[in-house]
Structures are given as structure tokens and as C-alpha cells.
Amino acid sequence: MVKVIVCGACGRMGRRIIDILSQDEETELVGAIEAKAHKALGTEVIPRVKVTDNLEKIIDRAEVVIDFTNPQVSLENLEIASKFNKAMVIGTTGHTEQEKKLVIEKAKTIPFLMAPNMSLGVNLLFKLVDSVARSLKGYDVEIIEAHHNRKKDAPSGTAAKLGETIAQALNLNLKEAGVYGRKGMVGPRKPQEIGMHAVRAGDIVGE
Incomplete structure (x- = not known):
């Protein structure tokens, strides 16, 4: 035991x-x-x-x-x-x-x-996202995640890992490509941006 x-x-x-x-x-x-x-x-x-x-x-x-x-x-x-x-x-x-x-x-x-997420399904998602990102280039990438109102970090570890996975698949540096929320006259979206957005409300377990 x-x-x-x-x-x-x-x-x-x-x-x-x-x-x-x-x-x-x-x-x-x-x-x-x-x-x-x-x-x-x-x-x-x-x-x-x-x-x-x-x-x-x-x-x-x-x-x-x-x-x-x-x-x-x-x-x-x-x-x-x-x-x-x-x-x-x-x-x-x-x-x-x-x-x-x-x-x-x-x-x-x-x-x-x-690991940022212990779910077998989410870890499979990381692999699938890597494959999709390598196969379907030229698409805009936006990651929107939602959690309960007591979660302290944003974006969530799972969302951050998804961003890192996509960035690596596209040969990008997430520190440079990542855009965390948008406000005001930010201008047209840059082709290589990876948007990251966090929602915090109620008792959302994680979406």
C-alpha cells in the first residue's frame, strides 16, 4: 500500500x-x-x-x-x-x-x-493539438479558458500548456507570440499571434 x-x-x-x-x-x-x-x-x-x-x-x-x-x-x-x-x-x-x-x-x-493537468483526456488533447497545429497552418489561434472565481493563476496551467504546445508546433516563441487579452485600439490582429483569455466566474470546474 x-x-x-x-x-x-x-x-x-x-x-x-x-x-x-x-x-x-x-x-x-x-x-x-x-x-x-x-x-x-x-x-x-x-x-x-x-x-x-x-x-x-x-x-x-x-x-x-x-x-x-x-x-x-x-x-x-x-x-x-x-x-x-x-x-x-x-x-x-x-x-x-x-x-x-x-x-x-x-x-x-x-x-x-x-503536469498542469492530470486528466488522461487533457494530456491526449495536448498531443492532438500539436498534430493539428503542424497540419493546419495559417489559422488564427485563440485560447479561451474558464475556471471558478477562486482560481489564483491566469491563464490556467492547461491553457498555458496548450499555448506552449501550439507555439512549438508553429516554431514560435510564446513569450513573443502570446497576447493576453486585448483592450483599446490594438490594431489588426498579427498573423502569428496566439491569443490567451481567462474567464473567472462562479463554480466553473474548468473549460
């Missing part, structure tokens, strides 16, 4: 992961981490597993750390996982390019997975 600690345990994704782990006979939740001063500290997420704010104190219980927190905290948690030689999964999004480089460097010594 694989023993797991979830960081960001009381967030939307954290709660969902804990529900899944609780129903899986091959995994066991052994720790739940939240931010200091979080209102859930000391409460049980499942029987006998209380929320704490100190990953290093309980990491010996686990084989795998799953992180859905924020970019800075995910780097701190990765540092701890690497120190104690624990496998880690990061589903947190919103990292800068420099932070992504730090993640890659810190993760060299441990089993590690990082």
Missing part, C-alpha cells in the same frame, strides 16, 4: 484527492498539510489524520507527497521531499519559467511528476 501526504489538503483539488485516496485500496492517506494559521489546522480530514502545517515533521510516514498549493510553497515542499528522498507529484500551476527550472533541478534525485 502506497502511503501518501497531500499538501493543500483543504483546497478544491486537495479534498478531491483525499476522497479518491480514501476509496483506493492500494493507497493510504497518512498526512494532510495546510498553510500556517489555516482554520482547518488540527481537524481530521479522515479518521486519525489531522491537518498540520509542518511537512518535514511527518514526511517520514509517507512514500509520496502530492502537492496542490501555490508555486512558492510547492518549491519549499519539493525541497523537503528531495531532502528525505520521497517521490513527489506537483499539480500546482502558475510557476514562472525560473521557478520551473528550479523545480527540474531540485527533482533530479527523486521520482517526480509535474
Whole structure:
């Protein structure tokens, strides 16, 4: 049985992961981490597993750390996982390019997975989009994504990955081709622009 600690345990994704782990006979939740001063500290997420704010104190219980927190905290948690030689999964999004480089460097010594979206269907979409972008050149590319009103990063990690995938397929640099929203007299659309737009409203899971 694989023993797991979830960081960001009381967030939307954290709660969902804990529900899944609780129903899986091959995994066991052994720790739940939240931010200091979080209102859930000391409460049980499942029987006998209380929320704490100190990953290093309980990491010996686990084989795998799953992180859905924020970019800075995910780097701190990765540092701890690497120190104690624990496998880690990061589903947190919103990292800068420099932070992504730090993640890659810190993760060299441990089993590690990082993805902007853990859905099999979405990862298949990345491959399909790459193929379509290489085959159908000359079309305007606009990416519009929508999430709930509590999501902190924009565009979403999935939308950003789609943009990166399309840019690579078209031999473009997303930093140069990406246009994040438009306002005012911006002039005609440039042929190689990749438009990125984010909607935040209600309880939208992700579109």
C-alpha cells in the first residue's frame, strides 16, 4: 500500500484527492498539510489524520507527497521531499519559467511528476493539438479558458500548456507570440499571434 501526504489538503483539488485516496485500496492517506494559521489546522480530514502545517515533521510516514498549493510553497515542499528522498507529484500551476527550472533541478534525485493537468483526456488533447497545429497552418489561434472565481493563476496551467504546445508546433516563441487579452485600439490582429483569455466566474470546474 502506497502511503501518501497531500499538501493543500483543504483546497478544491486537495479534498478531491483525499476522497479518491480514501476509496483506493492500494493507497493510504497518512498526512494532510495546510498553510500556517489555516482554520482547518488540527481537524481530521479522515479518521486519525489531522491537518498540520509542518511537512518535514511527518514526511517520514509517507512514500509520496502530492502537492496542490501555490508555486512558492510547492518549491519549499519539493525541497523537503528531495531532502528525505520521497517521490513527489506537483499539480500546482502558475510557476514562472525560473521557478520551473528550479523545480527540474531540485527533482533530479527523486521520482517526480509535474503536469498542469492530470486528466488522461487533457494530456491526449495536448498531443492532438500539436498534430493539428503542424497540419493546419495559417489559422488564427485563440485560447479561451474558464475556471471558478477562486482560481489564483491566469491563464490556467492547461491553457498555458496548450499555448506552449501550439507555439512549438508553429516554431514560435510564446513569450513573443502570446497576447493576453486585448483592450483599446490594438490594431489588426498579427498573423502569428496566439491569443490567451481567462474567464473567472462562479463554480466553473474548468473549460
